[in-house]
Amino acid sequence: MQIESDFFLQDTELVAKKLIGHYLCRETDEGLLSGIIVETEAYLSTNDPACHASRGKTRRNATMFGPPGRAYVYFIYGNYYCFNVVTGPVGSGEAVLIRAVQPVEGKKLMIKRRGNKYSEKNLTSGPGKLCQAFAIDKHFDGHHLRDKPLYLLSNDGTAEIGTVKSTPRIGLSVAKDKLLRFIAEGNEYLSR
DNA sequence: GTTAAGATCTGCT
DNA sequence: GCAGATCTTAACG
Incomplete structure:
Protein backbone atom coordinates (compact mmCIF):
# COMPACT_ATOMS: atom_id res chain seq x y z
CA MET A 1 0.00 0.00 0.00
CA GLN A 2 1.08 3.53 -0.63
CA ILE A 3 1.95 5.69 2.36
CA GLU A 4 -0.44 8.54 3.23
CA SER A 5 0.89 11.92 2.17
CA ASP A 6 0.94 13.34 5.71
CA PHE A 7 2.75 10.35 7.24
CA PHE A 8 6.09 12.16 7.25
CA LEU A 9 4.63 15.24 8.96
CA GLN A 10 4.29 13.37 12.24
CA ASP A 11 6.92 13.62 14.98
CA THR A 12 10.23 12.39 13.62
CA GLU A 13 10.65 9.87 16.45
CA LEU A 14 7.18 8.48 15.69
CA VAL A 15 7.94 8.24 11.97
CA ALA A 16 11.21 6.42 12.73
CA LYS A 17 9.34 3.94 14.92
CA LYS A 18 6.49 3.41 12.46
CA LEU A 19 8.83 2.93 9.50
CA ILE A 20 9.92 -0.38 11.02
CA GLY A 21 7.96 -2.94 8.98
CA HIS A 22 7.50 -0.71 5.94
CA TYR A 23 8.85 -1.82 2.58
CA LEU A 24 11.67 -0.18 0.65
CA CYS A 25 11.46 -0.86 -3.09
CA ARG A 26 13.95 -0.21 -5.85
CA GLU A 27 13.43 -0.87 -9.55
CA THR A 28 16.60 -1.40 -11.55
CA ASP A 29 17.31 -2.37 -15.15
CA GLU A 30 18.17 -5.84 -13.87
CA GLY A 31 15.07 -6.33 -11.75
CA LEU A 32 13.06 -5.38 -8.66
CA LEU A 33 14.66 -5.14 -5.24
CA SER A 34 12.67 -4.89 -2.03
CA GLY A 35 13.15 -5.25 1.70
CA ILE A 36 11.44 -4.75 5.04
CA ILE A 37 12.86 -1.89 7.11
CA VAL A 38 14.07 -3.33 10.44
CA GLU A 39 16.33 -0.56 11.82
CA THR A 40 16.06 3.26 11.78
CA GLU A 41 17.43 6.28 13.63
CA ALA A 42 15.80 9.67 14.21
CA TYR A 43 17.79 12.91 13.78
CA LEU A 44 16.12 15.94 15.32
CA SER A 45 16.43 19.66 14.70
CA THR A 46 16.41 20.70 18.35
CA ASN A 47 18.80 19.62 21.10
CA ASP A 48 20.53 17.10 18.83
CA PRO A 49 24.18 17.98 17.99
CA ALA A 50 24.55 14.69 16.08
CA CYS A 51 22.10 15.88 13.41
CA HIS A 52 23.63 17.34 10.25
CA ALA A 53 21.07 20.13 10.40
CA SER A 54 22.04 21.19 13.92
CA ARG A 55 24.52 23.79 12.65
CA GLY A 56 22.24 25.35 10.09
CA LYS A 57 21.61 24.81 6.43
CA THR A 58 24.59 23.90 4.22
CA ARG A 59 24.96 22.57 0.70
CA ARG A 60 25.12 18.98 1.88
CA ASN A 61 22.08 19.02 4.14
CA ALA A 62 19.81 21.34 2.12
CA THR A 63 17.47 18.44 1.33
CA MET A 64 16.76 17.95 5.05
CA PHE A 65 15.19 21.39 5.12
CA GLY A 66 13.00 20.68 2.12
CA TYR A 80 29.70 4.77 1.53
CA TYR A 81 26.33 6.44 1.20
CA CYS A 82 23.71 6.85 3.89
CA PHE A 83 20.01 6.97 3.03
CA ASN A 84 17.56 9.10 5.03
CA VAL A 85 13.91 10.06 4.76
CA VAL A 86 13.13 13.74 5.34
CA THR A 87 10.42 14.39 7.96
CA GLY A 88 8.57 17.35 9.44
CA PRO A 89 7.36 20.51 7.71
CA VAL A 90 9.53 22.43 5.25
CA GLY A 91 12.37 24.18 7.09
CA SER A 92 12.44 21.91 10.15
CA GLY A 93 15.61 20.02 9.16
CA GLU A 94 14.75 16.58 10.54
CA ALA A 95 15.17 13.11 9.04
CA VAL A 96 15.13 9.37 9.68
CA LEU A 97 18.20 7.31 8.77
CA ILE A 98 17.39 3.89 7.32
CA ARG A 99 20.07 1.65 8.85
CA ALA A 100 19.02 -1.87 7.85
CA VAL A 101 16.42 -3.83 5.88
CA GLN A 102 15.48 -7.49 5.59
CA PRO A 103 15.86 -8.57 1.94
CA VAL A 104 12.64 -9.82 0.28
CA GLU A 105 12.85 -9.62 -3.51
CA GLY A 106 15.94 -9.51 -5.69
CA LYS A 107 18.34 -11.16 -3.22
CA LYS A 108 20.39 -12.57 -6.06
CA LEU A 109 20.92 -9.12 -7.52
CA MET A 110 21.79 -7.72 -4.09
CA ILE A 111 24.46 -10.40 -3.69
CA LYS A 112 25.86 -9.47 -7.07
CA ARG A 113 25.87 -5.77 -6.25
CA ARG A 114 27.79 -6.55 -3.06
CA GLY A 115 30.47 -8.35 -5.05
CA ASN A 116 29.25 -11.99 -4.79
CA LYS A 117 31.11 -12.22 -1.50
CA TYR A 118 28.50 -12.39 1.18
CA SER A 119 25.55 -14.41 2.43
CA GLU A 120 22.01 -13.07 2.69
CA LYS A 121 22.47 -11.76 6.21
CA ASN A 122 25.35 -9.50 5.21
CA LEU A 123 23.69 -7.72 2.29
CA THR A 124 21.72 -4.88 3.87
CA SER A 125 22.61 -4.96 7.59
CA GLY A 126 24.00 -1.42 7.80
CA PRO A 127 23.46 1.98 6.16
CA GLY A 128 26.43 1.74 3.77
CA LYS A 129 25.65 -1.86 2.88
CA LEU A 130 22.00 -1.33 2.06
CA CYS A 131 22.82 1.62 -0.19
CA GLN A 132 25.27 -0.58 -2.07
CA ALA A 133 22.81 -3.49 -2.35
CA PHE A 134 19.93 -1.19 -3.44
CA ALA A 135 22.09 0.90 -5.79
CA ILE A 136 21.26 4.10 -3.92
CA ASP A 137 23.69 6.94 -4.53
CA LYS A 138 23.95 10.70 -4.51
CA HIS A 139 21.66 11.24 -7.49
CA PHE A 140 18.68 10.11 -5.36
CA ASP A 141 19.22 13.04 -2.99
CA GLY A 142 15.94 14.97 -3.15
CA HIS A 143 14.01 12.13 -4.83
CA HIS A 144 10.32 11.77 -3.81
CA LEU A 145 9.91 8.39 -2.13
CA ARG A 146 6.49 7.70 -3.62
CA ASP A 147 7.94 7.74 -7.15
CA LYS A 148 9.71 5.04 -9.11
CA PRO A 149 12.37 3.76 -9.23
CA LEU A 150 12.85 4.18 -5.46
CA TYR A 151 9.83 4.21 -3.18
CA LEU A 152 8.38 3.18 0.17
CA LEU A 153 5.24 1.13 0.82
CA SER A 154 3.42 0.75 4.13
CA ASN A 155 3.13 -2.62 5.86
CA ASP A 156 0.09 -4.39 4.42
CA GLY A 157 0.25 -7.05 7.13
CA THR A 158 2.65 -9.37 5.31
CA ALA A 159 5.72 -8.10 7.13
CA GLU A 160 6.13 -9.75 10.52
CA ILE A 161 8.39 -7.60 12.64
CA GLY A 162 7.45 -8.35 16.24
CA THR A 163 8.31 -5.85 18.96
CA VAL A 164 9.86 -2.48 18.14
CA LYS A 165 12.48 -1.46 20.67
CA SER A 166 14.38 1.83 21.14
CA THR A 167 18.14 1.92 21.86
CA PRO A 168 21.02 4.47 21.70
CA ARG A 169 22.14 5.47 18.21
CA ILE A 170 25.21 3.94 16.54
CA GLY A 171 28.50 5.43 15.37
CA LEU A 172 28.23 8.89 16.93
CA SER A 173 30.70 10.88 19.00
CA VAL A 174 28.02 13.13 20.50
CA ALA A 175 24.51 12.67 21.86
CA LYS A 176 25.05 8.95 22.31
CA ASP A 177 22.68 8.84 25.25
CA LYS A 178 19.48 9.51 23.34
CA LEU A 179 17.22 6.53 22.62
CA LEU A 180 16.54 7.46 19.01
CA ARG A 181 17.40 4.18 17.29
CA PHE A 182 14.51 1.83 16.60
CA ILE A 183 14.84 -1.87 15.81
CA ALA A 184 12.68 -4.91 15.16
CA GLU A 185 13.76 -6.83 18.24
CA GLY A 186 15.48 -10.14 17.50
CA ASN A 187 15.53 -9.65 13.73
CA GLU A 188 18.48 -11.32 12.01
CA TYR A 189 19.20 -8.47 9.64
CA LEU A 190 20.06 -5.70 12.11
CA SER A 191 23.38 -3.88 11.80
CA ARG A 192 24.26 -5.16 15.28
C1' DG B 1 43.93 27.09 -0.01
C1' DT B 2 44.47 23.80 3.81
C1' DT B 3 43.09 20.63 7.28
C1' DA B 4 40.57 17.63 10.52
C1' DA B 5 36.72 14.76 11.28
C1' DG B 6 33.06 11.77 9.94
C1' DA B 7 25.26 8.90 11.01
C1' DT B 8 30.99 3.03 7.96
C1' DC B 9 32.82 -1.37 6.38
C1' DT B 10 36.22 -4.83 5.69
C1' DG B 11 39.99 -7.70 6.66
C1' DC B 12 43.19 -9.28 9.72
C1' DT B 13 44.57 -10.86 14.50
C1' DG C 1 38.18 -7.21 18.89
C1' DC C 2 40.70 -3.55 16.36
C1' DA C 3 42.91 -0.55 13.00
C1' DG C 4 43.14 1.03 8.23
C1' DA C 5 41.04 2.59 3.96
C1' DT C 6 39.42 6.61 1.65
C1' DC C 7 37.47 11.27 0.17
C1' DT C 8 33.81 14.65 0.79
C1' DT C 9 32.35 18.24 3.62
C1' DA C 10 32.81 22.10 6.51
C1' DA C 11 35.48 24.96 9.40
C1' DC C 12 39.44 27.82 9.55
C1' DG C 13 43.36 30.85 7.83
Whole structure:
Protein backbone atom coordinates (compact mmCIF):
# COMPACT_ATOMS: atom_id res chain seq x y z
CA MET A 1 0.00 0.00 0.00
CA GLN A 2 1.08 3.53 -0.63
CA ILE A 3 1.95 5.69 2.36
CA GLU A 4 -0.44 8.54 3.23
CA SER A 5 0.89 11.92 2.17
CA ASP A 6 0.94 13.34 5.71
CA PHE A 7 2.75 10.35 7.24
CA PHE A 8 6.09 12.16 7.25
CA LEU A 9 4.63 15.24 8.96
CA GLN A 10 4.29 13.37 12.24
CA ASP A 11 6.92 13.62 14.98
CA THR A 12 10.23 12.39 13.62
CA GLU A 13 10.65 9.87 16.45
CA LEU A 14 7.18 8.48 15.69
CA VAL A 15 7.94 8.24 11.97
CA ALA A 16 11.21 6.42 12.73
CA LYS A 17 9.34 3.94 14.92
CA LYS A 18 6.49 3.41 12.46
CA LEU A 19 8.83 2.93 9.50
CA ILE A 20 9.92 -0.38 11.02
CA GLY A 21 7.96 -2.94 8.98
CA HIS A 22 7.50 -0.71 5.94
CA TYR A 23 8.85 -1.82 2.58
CA LEU A 24 11.67 -0.18 0.65
CA CYS A 25 11.46 -0.86 -3.09
CA ARG A 26 13.95 -0.21 -5.85
CA GLU A 27 13.43 -0.87 -9.55
CA THR A 28 16.60 -1.40 -11.55
CA ASP A 29 17.31 -2.37 -15.15
CA GLU A 30 18.17 -5.84 -13.87
CA GLY A 31 15.07 -6.33 -11.75
CA LEU A 32 13.06 -5.38 -8.66
CA LEU A 33 14.66 -5.14 -5.24
CA SER A 34 12.67 -4.89 -2.03
CA GLY A 35 13.15 -5.25 1.70
CA ILE A 36 11.44 -4.75 5.04
CA ILE A 37 12.86 -1.89 7.11
CA VAL A 38 14.07 -3.33 10.44
CA GLU A 39 16.33 -0.56 11.82
CA THR A 40 16.06 3.26 11.78
CA GLU A 41 17.43 6.28 13.63
CA ALA A 42 15.80 9.67 14.21
CA TYR A 43 17.79 12.91 13.78
CA LEU A 44 16.12 15.94 15.32
CA SER A 45 16.43 19.66 14.70
CA THR A 46 16.41 20.70 18.35
CA ASN A 47 18.80 19.62 21.10
CA ASP A 48 20.53 17.10 18.83
CA PRO A 49 24.18 17.98 17.99
CA ALA A 50 24.55 14.69 16.08
CA CYS A 51 22.10 15.88 13.41
CA HIS A 52 23.63 17.34 10.25
CA ALA A 53 21.07 20.13 10.40
CA SER A 54 22.04 21.19 13.92
CA ARG A 55 24.52 23.79 12.65
CA GLY A 56 22.24 25.35 10.09
CA LYS A 57 21.61 24.81 6.43
CA THR A 58 24.59 23.90 4.22
CA ARG A 59 24.96 22.57 0.70
CA ARG A 60 25.12 18.98 1.88
CA ASN A 61 22.08 19.02 4.14
CA ALA A 62 19.81 21.34 2.12
CA THR A 63 17.47 18.44 1.33
CA MET A 64 16.76 17.95 5.05
CA PHE A 65 15.19 21.39 5.12
CA GLY A 66 13.00 20.68 2.12
CA PRO A 67 9.60 18.94 1.84
CA PRO A 68 9.06 15.70 3.84
CA GLY A 69 8.88 12.27 2.21
CA ARG A 70 11.97 12.82 0.10
CA ALA A 71 15.34 11.07 0.23
CA TYR A 72 18.38 12.68 1.84
CA VAL A 73 21.46 10.81 0.61
CA TYR A 74 25.00 11.75 1.56
CA PHE A 75 28.50 10.34 1.13
CA ILE A 76 30.53 9.34 4.19
CA TYR A 77 34.00 7.98 5.05
CA GLY A 78 35.17 8.13 1.45
CA ASN A 79 33.32 4.94 0.50
CA TYR A 80 29.70 4.77 1.53
CA TYR A 81 26.33 6.44 1.20
CA CYS A 82 23.71 6.85 3.89
CA PHE A 83 20.01 6.97 3.03
CA ASN A 84 17.56 9.10 5.03
CA VAL A 85 13.91 10.06 4.76
CA VAL A 86 13.13 13.74 5.34
CA THR A 87 10.42 14.39 7.96
CA GLY A 88 8.57 17.35 9.44
CA PRO A 89 7.36 20.51 7.71
CA VAL A 90 9.53 22.43 5.25
CA GLY A 91 12.37 24.18 7.09
CA SER A 92 12.44 21.91 10.15
CA GLY A 93 15.61 20.02 9.16
CA GLU A 94 14.75 16.58 10.54
CA ALA A 95 15.17 13.11 9.04
CA VAL A 96 15.13 9.37 9.68
CA LEU A 97 18.20 7.31 8.77
CA ILE A 98 17.39 3.89 7.32
CA ARG A 99 20.07 1.65 8.85
CA ALA A 100 19.02 -1.87 7.85
CA VAL A 101 16.42 -3.83 5.88
CA GLN A 102 15.48 -7.49 5.59
CA PRO A 103 15.86 -8.57 1.94
CA VAL A 104 12.64 -9.82 0.28
CA GLU A 105 12.85 -9.62 -3.51
CA GLY A 106 15.94 -9.51 -5.69
CA LYS A 107 18.34 -11.16 -3.22
CA LYS A 108 20.39 -12.57 -6.06
CA LEU A 109 20.92 -9.12 -7.52
CA MET A 110 21.79 -7.72 -4.09
CA ILE A 111 24.46 -10.40 -3.69
CA LYS A 112 25.86 -9.47 -7.07
CA ARG A 113 25.87 -5.77 -6.25
CA ARG A 114 27.79 -6.55 -3.06
CA GLY A 115 30.47 -8.35 -5.05
CA ASN A 116 29.25 -11.99 -4.79
CA LYS A 117 31.11 -12.22 -1.50
CA TYR A 118 28.50 -12.39 1.18
CA SER A 119 25.55 -14.41 2.43
CA GLU A 120 22.01 -13.07 2.69
CA LYS A 121 22.47 -11.76 6.21
CA ASN A 122 25.35 -9.50 5.21
CA LEU A 123 23.69 -7.72 2.29
CA THR A 124 21.72 -4.88 3.87
CA SER A 125 22.61 -4.96 7.59
CA GLY A 126 24.00 -1.42 7.80
CA PRO A 127 23.46 1.98 6.16
CA GLY A 128 26.43 1.74 3.77
CA LYS A 129 25.65 -1.86 2.88
CA LEU A 130 22.00 -1.33 2.06
CA CYS A 131 22.82 1.62 -0.19
CA GLN A 132 25.27 -0.58 -2.07
CA ALA A 133 22.81 -3.49 -2.35
CA PHE A 134 19.93 -1.19 -3.44
CA ALA A 135 22.09 0.90 -5.79
CA ILE A 136 21.26 4.10 -3.92
CA ASP A 137 23.69 6.94 -4.53
CA LYS A 138 23.95 10.70 -4.51
CA HIS A 139 21.66 11.24 -7.49
CA PHE A 140 18.68 10.11 -5.36
CA ASP A 141 19.22 13.04 -2.99
CA GLY A 142 15.94 14.97 -3.15
CA HIS A 143 14.01 12.13 -4.83
CA HIS A 144 10.32 11.77 -3.81
CA LEU A 145 9.91 8.39 -2.13
CA ARG A 146 6.49 7.70 -3.62
CA ASP A 147 7.94 7.74 -7.15
CA LYS A 148 9.71 5.04 -9.11
CA PRO A 149 12.37 3.76 -9.23
CA LEU A 150 12.85 4.18 -5.46
CA TYR A 151 9.83 4.21 -3.18
CA LEU A 152 8.38 3.18 0.17
CA LEU A 153 5.24 1.13 0.82
CA SER A 154 3.42 0.75 4.13
CA ASN A 155 3.13 -2.62 5.86
CA ASP A 156 0.09 -4.39 4.42
CA GLY A 157 0.25 -7.05 7.13
CA THR A 158 2.65 -9.37 5.31
CA ALA A 159 5.72 -8.10 7.13
CA GLU A 160 6.13 -9.75 10.52
CA ILE A 161 8.39 -7.60 12.64
CA GLY A 162 7.45 -8.35 16.24
CA THR A 163 8.31 -5.85 18.96
CA VAL A 164 9.86 -2.48 18.14
CA LYS A 165 12.48 -1.46 20.67
CA SER A 166 14.38 1.83 21.14
CA THR A 167 18.14 1.92 21.86
CA PRO A 168 21.02 4.47 21.70
CA ARG A 169 22.14 5.47 18.21
CA ILE A 170 25.21 3.94 16.54
CA GLY A 171 28.50 5.43 15.37
CA LEU A 172 28.23 8.89 16.93
CA SER A 173 30.70 10.88 19.00
CA VAL A 174 28.02 13.13 20.50
CA ALA A 175 24.51 12.67 21.86
CA LYS A 176 25.05 8.95 22.31
CA ASP A 177 22.68 8.84 25.25
CA LYS A 178 19.48 9.51 23.34
CA LEU A 179 17.22 6.53 22.62
CA LEU A 180 16.54 7.46 19.01
CA ARG A 181 17.40 4.18 17.29
CA PHE A 182 14.51 1.83 16.60
CA ILE A 183 14.84 -1.87 15.81
CA ALA A 184 12.68 -4.91 15.16
CA GLU A 185 13.76 -6.83 18.24
CA GLY A 186 15.48 -10.14 17.50
CA ASN A 187 15.53 -9.65 13.73
CA GLU A 188 18.48 -11.32 12.01
CA TYR A 189 19.20 -8.47 9.64
CA LEU A 190 20.06 -5.70 12.11
CA SER A 191 23.38 -3.88 11.80
CA ARG A 192 24.26 -5.16 15.28
C1' DG B 1 43.93 27.09 -0.01
C1' DT B 2 44.47 23.80 3.81
C1' DT B 3 43.09 20.63 7.28
C1' DA B 4 40.57 17.63 10.52
C1' DA B 5 36.72 14.76 11.28
C1' DG B 6 33.06 11.77 9.94
C1' DA B 7 25.26 8.90 11.01
C1' DT B 8 30.99 3.03 7.96
C1' DC B 9 32.82 -1.37 6.38
C1' DT B 10 36.22 -4.83 5.69
C1' DG B 11 39.99 -7.70 6.66
C1' DC B 12 43.19 -9.28 9.72
C1' DT B 13 44.57 -10.86 14.50
C1' DG C 1 38.18 -7.21 18.89
C1' DC C 2 40.70 -3.55 16.36
C1' DA C 3 42.91 -0.55 13.00
C1' DG C 4 43.14 1.03 8.23
C1' DA C 5 41.04 2.59 3.96
C1' DT C 6 39.42 6.61 1.65
C1' DC C 7 37.47 11.27 0.17
C1' DT C 8 33.81 14.65 0.79
C1' DT C 9 32.35 18.24 3.62
C1' DA C 10 32.81 22.10 6.51
C1' DA C 11 35.48 24.96 9.40
C1' DC C 12 39.44 27.82 9.55
C1' DG C 13 43.36 30.85 7.83
